[in-house]
Amino acid sequence: MTITHIDVVSLPVGDPERARDFYVGTLGFELVRQTPMGPAQQWIQVAPPGGHTSITLVTWFDTMPAGSLQGLVLRADDIDAEVAALTGKGVAIPEGVQDAPWGRYAVFADPNGNRLVLQGAPRA
Known part of the structure; x- marks a missing residue:
């Protein structure tokens, strides 16, 4: 086999533009691509800066309702600084x-209810 990495993960959302604004404006991801896919859909793809794996914000999978993704893990070098920045931007991180x-780690939800895990290294 010659699989080298995970390229794109589908993330179910109800409002793609609102989700895009959260991932780009709040989490600091880059907008990789935004193109129409017919009259009522569009391909919106975002990724962490320099990341190999990106996320596409999907509305077209009947078996993936908005907010149904749980446990997508995002890595942070300084989790305390990232959590402080996110809470400063209004992201609730209850625990x-x-x-x-x-x-x-810290768990939070995107505007569609998808639960994300921000993970950092263990304490020294």
Whole structure:
């Protein structure tokens, strides 16, 4: 096999433009592509700066209602700074930063209810 990496992950949303604004404006992702896909749909693809994997904000999968994704893990070098920045932008992180043997993490939701995990390294 010659699979080298995960390219695109589909993230179910109800309002693609609102989701785009959250991922680009709040999380700091880059807009990779936004193109029409017919009269009522568009391909919106975002990615962390320099990342290999991107996210497409989808509305067209009947089996993936908006907000149904749970546990997409995002990596941060300084989780405390990232959580402070996110809460400063109005993102609710009710349980704050949690410690686990495998690392530190914080859970939050995007505007569509998809639950994301921000993960950092364990405490030294």
